[in-house]
Amino acid sequence: MTDNGPLYLGFDLSTQQLKAIVIQSDLSIVSSAKVDFDQDFGAKYKIKKGVLVNEQEGEVFAPVALWLESLDLVLQRLQEQNTPLNCIKGISGSCQQHGSVYWSHEAEQLLGGLTADKSLVDQLAGAFSHPFAPNWQDHSTQHECDKFEETMGTAERLAQATGSAAHHRFTGTQIMRLRHKLPQMYTSTSRISLVSSFLASLFLGSIAPMDISDVCGMNLWDIPSNTWSSPLLDLASGGSPDDLRAKLGEVRQDGGGSMGNVSSYFVNKYNFSPDCGVAPFTGDNPATILALPLRPLDAIVSLGTSTTFLMSTPVYKPDPSYHFFNHPTTPGQYMFMLCYKNGGLAREKVRDVLPSSESGDVWENFNKHALETAPLDVRKEGDRAKLGLYFYLPEIVPNIKAGTWRYTCDANSGEGLEEVKEPWAKETDARAIIESQALSMRLRSQKLVTAPREGLPAQPGRVYLVGGGSLNPAITRVLGMCWGADGVYKLDVGECVRVGGCV
Structure with missing residues (x-):
């Protein structure tokens, strides 16, 4: 393992794992480590494939404490490999998109006062107004999706403004639903982060801004105007757009550069250099x-x-x-x-x-x-082409309920589409x-x-x-x-x- 810097640390906080990689300037890999949520913490948090599910309401969510414990553990595993963390000059990462984390009014003080003798999960127990983060698989917000499109007039107009029609997993509809379902929690929330800005916040020791790409997965950011959408903030907040705007904070327009140096917690506990910079974190798809x-x-x-x-x-x-x-x-x-x-x-x-x-x-x-x-299972002249739709979860494109549908049609013209009532082989x-x-x-x-x-x-x-x-x-x-x-x-x-x- 080389200790010739500079080195760079990247994270991938996905649905089922937290992975870390240390690279050199030429992108060659120095070391890597991961935490598998089910294997490492499944028994403690009762999760399956990284999440908890409320089937009755269509909710899919993850415990925020799970991610805190996983961050400490993945860094410990890098240390065990003798990774020269002191040579890391910059930290960034990618995270599952659309999830949201809800910070309490004590969050900034707790983030800024972290000490190396205790874990993140112990010290940040009071930093969250809600212990769970909605996951992209959540499909509990159909009512809110309908209201988002009604507010803009049509799905086309909503897409023109925000880049997308309304979708269950998008953060704006999640915020609106949680405000209705858990009004006290919403009132107790000082800031709302995406998963990417949440992870960046831990390294900064203060709440990080959302980045310009990941924010587009909320149905709240007006892309042509490059600002929060006032009518959609008004809808999601129940008529208090300025309050929601304050909870969301300013969006960082520059995806490069440093937002500040790493928190002293990581310097003292894991031997990071005090001048290690923290760059904006983004979603997993922009990172790809x-x-x-x-x-x-x-x-x-x-x-x-x-x-x-x-x-x-x-x-x-x-x-x-x-x-x-x-x-x-x-x-x-x-x-x-x-x-x-x-x-x-x-x-x-x-x-x-x-x-x-x-x-x-x-x-x-x-x-x-x-x-x-054979392609479309057309084996000989006269066979009808077979086409299937396999939606075991409510799908995004198209926005449709869960189900499996099978069809046949003329293999040459595509005409005569007929649904198959009995499943084929x-x-x-x-x-x-x-x-x-x-x-x-x-x-x-x-x-x-x-x-x-x-x-x-x-x-x-x-x-x-x-x-x-x-x-x-x-x-x-x-x-x-x-x-x-x-x-x-x-x-x-x-x-x-x-x-x-x-x-």
Whole structure:
């Protein structure tokens, strides 16, 4: 391990893990560590896949204390590897998007008074007005989503202002619902952070501002006007927009540079240098964009728990069927994003219905049937094409309830679409779910990409695959067939989001 600086520390606070990576200026990795929430703290916090679920109300949320304990633990694990933390010159990171953390009126004082002889979770017990952070899988806010779109007139007008139509997981609707459900908690809240600004706050020792890209995942930021939306603040706050504006704070416009030096807690406890800077933290999807700067028309597809399709573009063309965000570091650039709840988890549901293989590889039968099934299961002339929709959770695009729907149509013309009342062979679903996800991405991105030649539908240029699903050869092969791009490349960048956070 080198101790020749400077070094940079990046974090990835995802749904199920907290990962840390230390890199050099040339992006080579010096060391890394992780905390798996279920393995390390599952028994204590009663979580499953990193979250708690209230099925009755559609709530999905995480204990904030879990993240505090995980931060101390991941830094301890870096120390155990003899990582030269004193050589780190800058800290940043990426976090799951749309989650929100609610600080008490004592938070600033507690953050500024941390001492090395006690843990974060012990010292910050009184720093939160609400012990839980809503997770992106939450689907409890349909009423609030309806009100957001009614306030702006239509879903199209809401998307024009905020970059997105109203979505369950977006922070503005979550704030509105929690204000109704827990009015005393809302009154007791001094500041509201996104998960990214929450993690940055711990390192700064004071509440950090939200960054210019992650703030676009709230349905509260007016992107063309570059300010908070007054009518939406009024709605979410119940007629007290100035109070909510104060809780949200100012948004940091500059995605680069330092917000200040690291808190003395980390200097005294983990031997960080006092002049180590803390840069803005952002969401996991903006961080992925930063990890691989894209050429025009190229795309990144992250095949994780959810599935996301990302492009960088100088053109602002919002639409209710997808998302636009400000670019995290480059003014005048935007980030186009499609996000599906039913990504990796949905593929796992289809996988788990199939018989287990003798080898013990849980994906073996899924992959076998995905590759052996013909495209759209059209094996011979006259066969009808098979198409499926697999939404085990209420989906984002389209905004639709949970359910599984199967259809057939004419394989040549696409006409005569008919719903299949009885499920077809479960082996067929392995290919059908991959095709369904890929074709949805291609269809919904067509306004921003071009046709390779006349008579063909629009398609992205090059597609770069990251995330756990990118390691699966059957998934990547079928995706490539569906997209018809100039090239589909698997990036062996297990540290992609953390590197993006460092960058």
